[in-house]
Amino acid sequence: MTTPTTLARVVDTRQELTQLARDLASEPIVALDVESDGMFAYRAQVCTVQISAGDRYLIVDTLATPIQPLRELLGDSGPVKIVHDVAFDARLLAEAEIALGNVHDTSIAARMVGRTSTGLATLSLAELGVTLDKALQHHDWRERPLLPVHVEYLARDVAFLAALHERLWKEVGERGVEAEVLEETRYRIACAIAAARETDREPGYLGVRGFEKLAPVERAILRRAWAVREETAKRLDVPPARMIATDALVALARVRPKTASELQKVRFPRLSEETSASMLGAVASGIEDGDLPEEDRLRLERPRPSRDELARRRARESKLSAWRKAEAKTRGVDEQVVLPGHCLKALAEANGFEVGTVVGIAGFGACRERYVEALCATLRGAEAELKA
Numbered sequence: 001m002t003t004p005t006t007l008a009r010v011v012d013t014r015q016e017l018t019q020l021a022r023d024l025a026s027e028p029i030v031a032l033d034v035e036s037d038g039m040f041a042y043r044a045q046v047c048t049v050q051i052s053a054g055d056r057y058l059i060v061d062t063l064a065t066p067i068q069p070l071r072e073l074l075g076d077s078g079p080v081k082i083v084h085d086v087a088f089d090a091r092l093l094a095e096a097e098i099a100l101g102n103v104h105d106t107s108i109a110a111r112m113v114g115r116t117s118t119g120l121a122t123l124s125l126a127e128l129g130v131t132l133d134k135a136l137q138h139h140d141w142r143e144r145p146l147l148p149v150h151v152e153y154l155a156r157d158v159a160f161l162a163a164l165h166e167r168l169w170k171e172v173g174e175r176g177v178e179a180e181v182l183e184e185t186r187y188r189i190a191c192a193i194a195a196a197r198e199t200d201r202e203p204g205y206l207g208v209r210g211f212e213k214l215a216p217v218e219r220a221i222l223r224r225a226w227a228v229r230e231e232t233a234k235r236l237d238v239p240p241a242r243m244i245a246t247d248a249l250v251a252l253a254r255v256r257p258k259t260a261s262e263l264q265k266v267r268f269p270r271l272s273e274e275t276s277a278s279m280l281g282a283v284a285s286g287i288e289d290g291d292l293p294e295e296d297r298l299r300l301e302r303p304r305p306s307r308d309e310l311a312r313r314r315a316r317e318s319k320l321s322a323w324r325k326a327e328a329k330t331r332g333v334d335e336q337v338v339l340p341g342h343c344l345k346a347l348a349e350a351n352g353f354e355v356g357t358v359v360g361i362a363g364f365g366a367c368r369e370r371y372v373e374a375l376c377a378t379l380r381g382a383e384a385e386l387k388a
Contacts (some may be wrong), residue, residue, distance in 0.1 A: 008057035008155035011181040012064035031161035047141035094196035179367035187363030203342030221253040221286030317348040319382040354381030
């Protein structure tokens, strides 16, 4: 299978983009992909948007022109967008104030018709016999100008999505799981948009692996060092973890170096004198703090499930998993069609097992209302066994 990606056109002015959005509005379906600079920047931004429609391949240079003219095209009222693994693209676009909608996700479709490997390259080879070139997978898409080799690569990312979609969606229809695929797609988009809009985020250092094992003064140092890393990474516009690994910050908190030479022994990369001094200052400030501020301590002291509650959740999860497996076998569909993992987990942790509780689970959807009574009965059975 070949594709005339040499015909790809770069769109880099607002006027061109506005006209493009008008032209594509009448298309029934378009393929869409997004590239960002997430591996190279402090905060990822959309660098290019790739769109294919019929035999047209369009590369939108989003560093040259704002992408707001695409808002309606990419939203719920626009044509169907074929996207592979929508969550990442949806979040990036949401941060650019575009809410992606009316999407057919080929990754979710593949999973729900039983494919075990759902990466785009794997599926393209298995389903279409097409080998995708991933040589520029880690390219910094902020670099300009966009050379022909870049345009070719970007165009190929969307060139075969329509063919892949056609093959998978035919099977989705034959298996009668279209409603479930669309519900899961909407759920993932909603989660991505919510994450992009979230303002009250928990401080990142509270989620560091091994944080709970740190002494009060050590976690105070980690908090200060984390802030220095964030401020420095933002100023230099680099990913924080690529500048200084998180485990190095944990080691810093435990060792508490006082000099630049001691700092280098804590698996730290070579830093500028200014940044090294700031890190040593963070150690001193953390020692002086002695512990976290009260607000962060309260976050750590939030009630955790009791041993009985954890046992209850495990029992409910086990029963739900067994029911799901049996129902999937009966229908001849993937287990995720019957009940996605996030729904199963939410039901296992829910308070109660009434109809309203079940149908209120995010991502459950009207397509699964047939299961409400069975799920309530399964949850009641788990409760009864625990009380026996």
